[in-house]
Amino acid sequence: MSTPETASDRTPHPTTNLPGPPPAGDHVRIAFLGPFGTFSEQAVWQVAPGGAQLIPVTSAPAALDAVRREAADRAVVPIENSVEGGVNATLDSLSTGRPLFIVAEVVVPVVFDVAVRPGTDPADVRRVGTHPHAWAQCRMWLEEHFPGIIHVPATSTAAGAELLAQGDTTFDAALCPASATQRYGLEAMHSGINDQPGAVTRFIVVSPPGSLPPPTGADKTTIQVALPHNEAGSLLTMLEQFSVRGVDLSRIESRPAGDHLGSYTFSIDIVGHIAEERVQAALVGLHRYSPDVRFMGSYPRVDGVRATVLPGTADGDFRAGRAWVKGILRGGDGTTSFDGPAEWPLGR
Numbered sequence: 001m002s003t004p005e006t007a008s009d010r011t012p013h014p015t016t017n018l019p020g021p022p023p024a025g026d027h028v029r030i031a032f033l034g035p036f037g038t039f040s041e042q043a044v045w046q047v048a049p050g051g052a053q054l055i056p057v058t059s060a061p062a063a064l065d066a067v068r069r070e071a072a073d074r075a076v077v078p079i080e081n082s083v084e085g086g087v088n089a090t091l092d093s094l095s096t097g098r099p100l101f102i103v104a105e106v107v108v109p110v111v112f113d114v115a116v117r118p119g120t121d122p123a124d125v126r127r128v129g130t131h132p133h134a135w136a137q138c139r140m141w142l143e144e145h146f147p148g149i150i151h152v153p154a155t156s157t158a159a160g161a162e163l164l165a166q167g168d169t170t171f172d173a174a175l176c177p178a179s180a181t182q183r184y185g186l187e188a189m190h191s192g193i194n195d196q197p198g199a200v201t202r203f204i205v206v207s208p209p210g211s212l213p214p215p216t217g218a219d220k221t222t223i224q225v226a227l228p229h230n231e232a233g234s235l236l237t238m239l240e241q242f243s244v245r246g247v248d249l250s251r252i253e254s255r256p257a258g259d260h261l262g263s264y265t266f267s268i269d270i271v272g273h274i275a276e277e278r279v280q281a282a283l284v285g286l287h288r289y290s291p292d293v294r295f296m297g298s299y300p301r302v303d304g305v306r307a308t309v310l311p312g313t314a315d316g317d318f319r320a321g322r323a324w325v326k327g328i329l330r331g332g333d334g335t336t337s338f339d340g341p342a343e344w345p346l347g348r
């Protein structure tokens, strides 16, 4: 596996400040799915401040564990692909073990090369080494152009390229980004072979729990929710926690809870920030109802789409409702409000 590299010889991304608490020491250490040349590395360069130290590891869970063990200050891991869907290894690792918070998201266009050792005859390409997500995105093209081709799984796209360049004979080509083709001295036999042109992968920046990025008006909150067992309508009751407070969802997927067949948890992206009243009210409702809710961060949306706040669900509407109730608790007749601390039997 490659050794760490620092951001000093690179042009840092204009947003050189990663959200979240400042890491100790001079350099932010960022763990990512390596080796160098992966799509994950491209995601890291979108957020790495100058002087950042990049730490390649062999899986997304290993990158998250590096943050849990304090061997890294941040992890950048894939969470969702526009063609293949959710990255289960990331979703499952985030929802178990010591809590971590998502502090940012980035999107990387995914375009694949069929990379070979220079001089390879196309007729000799029978096995391709790559990450299963990459294979799933190019399988139809590969089967059409290399009939009978076999997928040999690699820990990442660039890991396939690196092994091929080192003379590995378990496969004849690597399916990888152009950055890996170049880095490992391979040749692109074909480029841009995706089954779906325009595919993108969304990555998240993960930090130890602590401070949250401030609300921007265009934010997401990620949670994992378990449902009570064997209760008719429990999924509907969970969804009602959002709908009655005017809270929209941008992603919801079920994941097996792992304890027995038919037991599921839900991984959910809420449109909004935990600093917003309607989101807080939905979270309080979920906490009352669900046997297990895990908060995984509130952070700015990469697409900048602002939340639509429905009538009656703005922060001021929630505050006004509470003040009205407090006014009654203080002995009022229900026509006045009180905006201070008041609970039964205060004011009597």
Ligand SMILES: O=C(O)C(=O)C[C@]1(C(=O)O)C=C[C@@H](O)C=C1
Binding pocket: 033, 037, 038, 039, 040, 041, 078, 081, 087, 110, 131, 133, 134, 155, 156, 157, 158, 201
């Ligand atoms: O192997 C890589 O290059 C990665 O960064 C991993 C990964 C993934 O897990 O989805 C990222 C983007 C592509 O969708 C294919 C593979």
